[in-house]
Amino acid sequence: MGRGPSIEGRKNAEDAKRAKVFTKLIREITVATRAGVADPAGNPRLRAAIDKALSANMTKDTIERAVKRGSGADGGADMQELRYEGYGPAGIALIIESFTDNPTRTVADVRYALTKHGGNLGTSGSVAFQFTRCGELVFATAGDAAAEEKVLEAALEAGADDVVSEHGESTVLCAPEHFEAMQQALIAAGLSAVHAGVVMRPNNRIEVPAEALEPLHDLLDKLDSLDDVSEVSHNALLPTDG
Structure with missing residues (x-):
């Protein structure tokens, strides 16, 4: 056995x-x-x-x-902060943030990961227009109306741009320059985020055909495994998203 x-x-x-x-x-x-x-x-x-x-x-x-x-x-x-833009399987838009001391190595690794998984590296600006840079704080509210209301009230009081409650989470959105103040205000209100940061948030998410799901997951895992890659943003609506 x-x-x-x-x-x-x-x-x-x-x-x-x-x-x-x-x-x-x-x-x-x-x-x-x-x-x-x-x-x-x-x-x-x-x-x-x-x-x-x-x-x-x-x-x-x-x-x-x-x-x-x-x-x-x-x-x-020698460290540099670089951003790459490209497409994954089924035309999913990707923004790949990196910190590197060797841009030649990093772009080669990113390009290889994309092409091996049915994607391609794009030019600067090729997908960025599909995203908005914003502060994002995510709270697990599990569909609890009282918990959602508490997040909503605290966020609006602190000047949030929007609060989106879906899939058991309440997401507070704000301008990047207001992120730290927003985070401190929500902590002071007794709220603890499961994720918080300044992110590239997709303006719209698109459904992924079933046959592209596995290659896309493999690509995201591969990009995440690269030491130089710090963050990957995409506009895919994955099953776990809803």
């Missing part, structure tokens, strides 16, 4: 996954520091990156080293 993965094997897989997450977070902190100042009090983007790292249980020493790199030490000055 076959045996499942050993405890050691599962632990090694979990450690590898955690290391990959840390790699992405370290790059995000490095670039955020380089784009502003090394003091999170005066750099909202850096503060958000550090908060994300702390929630992933990254040590303060590791965070401090990443900030130091972003200040120009230890090769941090």
Whole structure:
């Protein structure tokens, strides 16, 4: 009779996954520091990156080293923030954000992932018009009318642009420059988001033909596995979305 993965094997897989997450977070902190100042009090983007790292249980020493790199030490000055646009299976629009010290390697990896899974790399601006950059805070309300009302009232009081309640979640939307204030206001109201950040949100989502679902999932998994890729946005309406 076959045996499942050993405890050691599962632990090694979990450690590898955690290391990959840390790699992405370290790059995000490095670039955020380089784009502003090394003091999170005066750099909202850096503060958000550090908060994300702390929630992933990254040590303060590791965070401090990443900030130091972003200040120009230890090769941090070579890091760049780049965006790629393209299409996946069934013409799904993709925006791929990356932090890299080697753009040639990164674009080659992204192009290979796209072409191998039935997509292609586009030119700058080829799909960006289908997305809007905004602050997004998602709360699990599970269809609870009282919970949805609490999020709605707190968000509107804080000046949100919109609140969308669907699929068991309430999503608060705001201008990117208002994101941090919105997040603090909702925390003060006793609300805890399951996801929060400044994102590229699709203006419309499109249904994916059944035969394209597996290739699309494989493509998204492959892009996420690339160390240089920090975020992938798409306009697909996946089964888990609704």
